[in-house]
Amino acid sequence: xxxxxxxxxxxxxxxxxxxxxxxxxxxxxxxxxxxxxxxxxxxxxxxxxxxxxxxxxxxxxxxxxxxxxxxxxxxxxxxxxxxxxxxxxxxxxxxxxxxxxxxxxxxxxxxxxxxxxxxxxxxxxxxxxxxxxxxxxxxxxxxxxxxxxxxxxxxxxxxxxxxxxxxxxxxxxxxxxxxxxxxxxxxxxxxxxxxxxxxxxxxxxxxxxxxxxxxxxxxxxxxxxxxxxxxxxxxxxxxxxxxxxxxxxxxxxxxxxxxxxxxxxxxxxxxxxxxxxxxxxxxxxxxxxxxxxxxxxxxxxxxxxxxxxxxxxxxxxxxxxxxxxxxxxxxxxxxxxxxxxxxxxxxxxxxxxxxxxxxxxxxxxxxxxxxxxxxxxxxxxxxxxxxxxxxxxxxxxxxxxxxxxxxxxxxxxxxxxxxxxxxxxxxxxxxxxxxxxxxxxxxxxxxxxxxxxxxxxxxxxxxxxx
Amino acid sequence: xxxxxxxxxxxxxxxxxxxxxxxxxxxxxxxxxxxxxxxxxxxxxxxxxxxxxxxxxxxxxxxxxxxxxxxxxxxxxxxxxxxxxxxxxxxxxxxxxxxxxxxxxxxxxxxxxxxxxxxxxxxxxxxx
Numbered sequence: 001x002x003x004x005x006x007x008x009x010x011x012x013x014x015x016x017x018x019x020x021x022x023x024x025x026x027x028x029x030x031x032x033x034x035x036x037x038x039x040x041x042x043x044x045x046x047x048x049x050x051x052x053x054x055x056x057x058x059x060x061x062x063x064x065x066x067x068x069x070x071x072x073x074x075x076x077x078x079x080x081x082x083x084x085x086x087x088x089x090x091x092x093x094x095x096x097x098x099x100x101x102x103x104x105x106x107x108x109x110x111x112x113x114x115x116x117x118x119x120x121x122x123x124x125x126x127x128x129x130x131x132x133x134x135x136x137x138x139x140x141x142x143x144x145x146x147x148x149x150x151x152x153x154x155x156x157x158x159x160x161x162x163x164x165x166x167x168x169x170x171x172x173x174x175x176x177x178x179x180x181x182x183x184x185x186x187x188x189x190x191x192x193x194x195x196x197x198x199x200x201x202x203x204x205x206x207x208x209x210x211x212x213x214x215x216x217x218x219x220x221x222x223x224x225x226x227x228x229x230x231x232x233x234x235x236x237x238x239x240x241x242x243x244x245x246x247x248x249x250x251x252x253x254x255x256x257x258x259x260x261x262x263x264x265x266x267x268x269x270x271x272x273x274x275x276x277x278x279x280x281x282x283x284x285x286x287x288x289x290x291x292x293x294x295x296x297x298x299x300x301x302x303x304x305x306x307x308x309x310x311x312x313x314x315x316x317x318x319x320x321x322x323x324x325x326x327x328x329x330x331x332x333x334x335x336x337x338x339x340x341x342x343x344x345x346x347x348x349x350x351x352x353x354x355x356x357x358x359x360x361x362x363x364x365x366x367x368x369x370x371x372x373x374x375x376x377x378x379x380x381x382x383x384x385x386x387x388x389x390x391x392x393x394x395x396x397x398x399x400x401x402x403x404x405x406x407x408x409x410x411x412x413x414x415x416x417x418x419x420x421x422x423x424x425x426x427x428x429x430x431x432x433x434x435x436x437x438x439x440x441x442x443x444x445x446x447x448x449x450x451x452x453x454x455x456x457x458x459x460x461x462x463x464x465x466x
Numbered sequence: 467x468x469x470x471x472x473x474x475x476x477x478x479x480x481x482x483x484x485x486x487x488x489x490x491x492x493x494x495x496x497x498x499x500x501x502x503x504x505x506x507x508x509x510x511x512x513x514x515x516x517x518x519x520x521x522x523x524x525x526x527x528x529x530x531x532x533x534x535x536x537x538x539x540x541x542x543x544x545x546x547x548x549x550x551x552x553x554x555x556x557x558x559x560x561x562x563x564x565x566x567x568x569x570x571x572x573x574x575x576x577x578x579x580x581x582x583x584x585x586x587x588x589x590x591x592x593x594x
Contacts, residue, residue, distance in 0.1 A: 274571055278483070278485075281488060304572060
């Protein structure tokens, strides 16, 4: 019986427990030894199939035993007996194979010993016939596994892989890469062989070949086989990745199609907004009343500021975020034109950081700047008063963005209260800041007007992942 | 710049109508807008406009840039392109058309007025 062959090391600190456990193990037909982990020589460990110890011994010798197990050529099972169930996980993590709770139940112990000793026996069988086992692993693989010399001649090659990947009728051993591969693939592999020989590092690459059912794709890994400190051959594994490649191409094509659709959607949204602007133009062209014409112009500018976001998104590489600074600059240009601002009378300047934001931030920012700048241009400089408008965009600490709009015009009326203001523009600014940007608005109206809006940078995440 | 004849080639009719109205208010004589290159060529032969305002993307088989080239071989030289796509390839193609300007939509009455002044003003037509 196999169990006659097994020797079990019993390492228990308490001599009574050690004796009881040893007697039980012997009664199962196994031999018992008491090696000292610090002193025992390698050949003493070689005859041991399993170690069972208690926690007290483990605290002194646990690491050493795991080391011995890791260096053992054949599987060596390590079992520990613990006082509390809670300790089991830590022992398993440290490299032990199993942990049993004290007091040891005989039936349970017998079952565990048999399980681990059976694994030991299988490992012994494997060690005795290693070559046959590895050969069977290689031969049964549907990947092509091979050895090549520097000249690209096959020294070894598994038949199943030869047939599956290269449709070879006879063995490739002794033949050149060129007999198995098309010229392009063979040249590529020759280049990679040289690289692996020179660098002594593995290389992974892909190539394609024409098969009977169309183009097939292969992923090849070449690695150096070192003997006496020099590379004497190149090992290789070639895998047919056609299905993966086709799926990848389909995903890429689908993604491209979605990008095109999204771009088109942005473009059409902008176009529709342009049509609304055109309608407003037509509608207002017969109006003579200046106040009504101004209302139309303000509405047009609001729509234009939104249309511009869609234009920017259409142009954006990632289709999801735009450069807020660049957008504000374009908006200032648009508004200066719309209000026919002469730069020698009112100078508009901007100091804008490069900050990328999503549409959720860009639209309200655009509308806010539209209102604030329109207000400046309409009211801050009455008559032909000369002045200056400054716009700032800054990223502050804590992922906060600040927009500043400042002029040196006549300022706000005394006792100005934004909550009681009848100006649609300023109420829009207040509400967009509070509800859409989740930000704060502050302003002063002495010696000109200054508005500051601060809001968190990552609005989109905040909305999608509340 | 009164009494100069302008032709609008634009497939979005409301945009075309809006531009027509704005130009009429600025004193130009504006032909009824057309939406294809083929119709533009026919109308231009008959009416001989001084300036053509041309959308790059049109209904029909010809785009605005091809239509402009045909018009120029017939002797109509001044073209103001309009494009909704701020796309380098399109902008480069329009630059290769002589005596032309390109405006990116939305094109307002002021932008168009300035462009007309620029392209008509005393031989300052833009030759690229």
